[in-house]
Amino acid sequence: MADTPPFPSEVPVEGSELPGPYAVGEYAAALREKLRGFARVQLVGEVANLRPPTRARVYFELRDAGGAIACAMWRNDWDRLGALTATLADGAQVIVAGGCDYYPGSASASPAFSFSVSTLRVAGEGDLLAQIEQRRRALDADGLLERQRALPRALLPRTIGVVCGETGKAREDVLAGLARRGWAGRLVWAFTPVQDRHAAPLIGAALRELAASGEVEVIVVARGGGSLTDLLAFSDELLCRTVAMLPVPVIASIGHHTDRTLLDEVAAVSCSTPTHAAEEAVPLNCVDARLGLAVAARRLRDDARDGLIARARLLTALSRAPAAHVARHRRALHQSLRELRAASRRLAGDERARTLVRAGTLARCRDAAIRDCSVRRPAELERLRLALAAHDPERTLARGYALVEDAAGEPVTTAVAARAAGHLRLRFADDAVSASVEEG
Amino acid sequence: MSEEPPQSYEAAAARVEEIVRRLDSGQAGLRETLELVREGRALIEFCAGELDAVSGDLEELRLDELVARLESEHGGAA
Numbered sequence: 001m002a003d004t005p006p007f008p009s010e011v012p013v014e015g016s017e018l019p020g021p022y023a024v025g026e027y028a029a030a031l032r033e034k035l036r037g038f039a040r041v042q043l044v045g046e047v048a049n050l051r052p053p054t055r056a057r058v059y060f061e062l063r064d065a066g067g068a069i070a071c072a073m074w075r076n077d078w079d080r081l082g083a084l085t086a087t088l089a090d091g092a093q094v095i096v097a098g099g100c101d102y103y104p105g106s107a108s109a110s111p112a113f114s115f116s117v118s119t120l121r122v123a124g125e126g127d128l129l130a131q132i133e134q135r136r137r138a139l140d141a142d143g144l145l146e147r148q149r150a151l152p153r154a155l156l157p158r159t160i161g162v163v164c165g166e167t168g169k170a171r172e173d174v175l176a177g178l179a180r181r182g183w184a185g186r187l188v189w190a191f192t193p194v195q196d197r198h199a200a201p202l203i204g205a206a207l208r209e210l211a212a213s214g215e216v217e218v219i220v221v222a223r224g225g226g227s228l229t230d231l232l233a234f235s236d237e238l239l240c241r242t243v244a245m246l247p248v249p250v251i252a253s254i255g256h257h258t259d260r261t262l263l264d265e266v267a268a269v270s271c272s273t274p275t276h277a278a279e280e281a282v283p284l285n286c287v288d289a290r291l292g293l294a295v296a297a298r299r300l301r302d303d304a305r306d307g308l309i310a311r312a313r314l315l316t317a318l319s320r321a322p323a324a325h326v327a328r329h330r331r332a333l334h335q336s337l338r339e340l341r342a343a344s345r346r347l348a349g350d351e352r353a354r355t356l357v358r359a360g361t362l363a364r365c366r367d368a369a370i371r372d373c374s375v376r377r378p379a380e381l382e383r384l385r386l387a388l389a390a391h392d393p394e395r396t397l398a399r400g401y402a403l404v405e406d407a408a409g410e411p412v413t414t415a416v417a418a419r420a421a422g423h424l425r426l427r428f429a430d431d432a433v434s435a436s437v438e439e440g
Numbered sequence: 441m442s443e444e445p446p447q448s449y450e451a452a453a454a455r456v457e458e459i460v461r462r463l464d465s466g467q468a469g470l471r472e473t474l475e476l477v478r479e480g481r482a483l484i485e486f487c488a489g490e491l492d493a494v495s496g497d498l499e500e501l502r503l504d505e506l507v508a509r510l511e512s513e514h515g516g517a518a
Contacts, residue, residue, distance in 0.1 A: 155450040156490055178498070185494035190503040206503060213506055284449070286491055293491070296456050297484050303463040304477040311470050
């Protein structure tokens with residue numbers, strides 16, 4: 001109020017730096033004027049504490065997860081709402097138009113702040129969807145849409161928590177889904193309202209208690225179908241923040257498959273029906289799992305038996321191996337011996353044939369040699385003797401010729417050689433005489 | 441071979457699958473085969489026990505009953 005002009009009643013007080021003191025009535029009146037000067041706006045929220053209309057005014061509150069504000073309507077404005085006034089009740093989502101006001105009270109009346117509502121209408125689906133979208137963005141910005149999905153989920157939980165209405169069909173559907181899985185563990189029911197403004201805090205409290213018990217491994221939150229307004233509790237921002245921070249996975253099945261609440265967004269899994277949500281809470285089909293275990297046990301037994309039999313066979317084969325080895329080698333040796341004998345026989349036969357051929361050849365050579373020595377060679381010798389005798393110089397000397405030789409007995413066949421020799425020897429058929437070369 | 445008790449059904453079931461695959465491969469020696477079969481049997485018994493725990497009669501209780509039971513247990517323990 002630093003910009004508030006001094007009030008007529010202002011009387012300076014020494015010892016304080018603050019202005020005043022002012023008369024409270026004057027200050028309250030100035031405050032009212034200040035608040036009335038605020039811009040007129042529209043507000044959206046949930047009606048709470050709607051009190052029966054008085055002769056002049058109607059009082060209620062407007063609330064949401066973030067806060068609340070007191071509202072007041074003049075009776076004539078209220079009456080202009082017509083049939084709506086008969087159906088309007090706590091929990092209704094409304095949009096009001098108006099501005100701030102302040103009743104300054106008096107010496108005998110208490111003061112009161114209120115938002116003076118001039119018109120009111122029930123929030124339409126578009127308004128609510130816009131509001132939900134705004135909350136969704138806020139949750140997303142805080143990273144709360146992914147936290148639940150990152151939680152590990154047990155394949156076969158022993159204890160499951162279920163949050164639902166006590167009388168709704170959701171309860172039966174959950175039981176049907178668990179029966180389909182063949183699951184009959186421990187089920188902890190947390191029955192809460194699933195509609196109206198009390199639902200969200202109670203659902204949130206039930207979820208917190210279930211998780212805090214340390215017993216439940218997964219929680220199903222289930223509710224049947226309804227209008228957007230009916231399901232609005234499941235888009236409560238505080239509830240969704242609670243779910244996002246839970247250490248236990250939450251499986252949501254809110255409304256029909258076309259409905260989408262914020263709880264579906266933050267939950268670990270969102271299902272279209274409570275039956276499916278229950279099946280999702282127990283991913284393992286217990287009946288199939290028993291069959292699977294029986295198969296696995298049989299395979300283990302068979303593997304063990306087959307392994308032992310295979311190795312026993314191997315050992316037996318190995319124990320027989322040396323005898324079999326010797327027998328195999330003996331057979332091989334016998335075969336080699338047979339082949340060797342056959343080869344030897346073949347070789348001897350061939351050699352004999354070759355020897356006979358060689359003997360025949362030698363006999364022929366011998367006969368030829370005999371013929372050669374006895375017939376051909378004497379004839380040839382005679383022919384040669386005669387030819388040689390024809391050339392014998394002695395026969396020429398006998399016919400009267402003389403042979404001229406030098407001192408060494410070498411024939412001298414030319415005059416030049418005779419002159420060079422000087423002394424010659426003339427050999428006649430009967431004897432030889434010496435001669436000297438004289439040139440006349 | 442894992443001598444630690446399994447932490448959960450899924451861990452045990454996954455290990456049994458692994459064991460069966462190993463045995464089916466035919467690469468395990470005799471000693472390993474016998475050890476794997478022994479481990480596999482123990483795991484199957486564990487899994488069967490887990491299934492037995494959720495295969496009797498459905499036990500239903502309300503949240504406040506669970507809370508009261510837990511409080512009495514803690515009180516008794518204290």
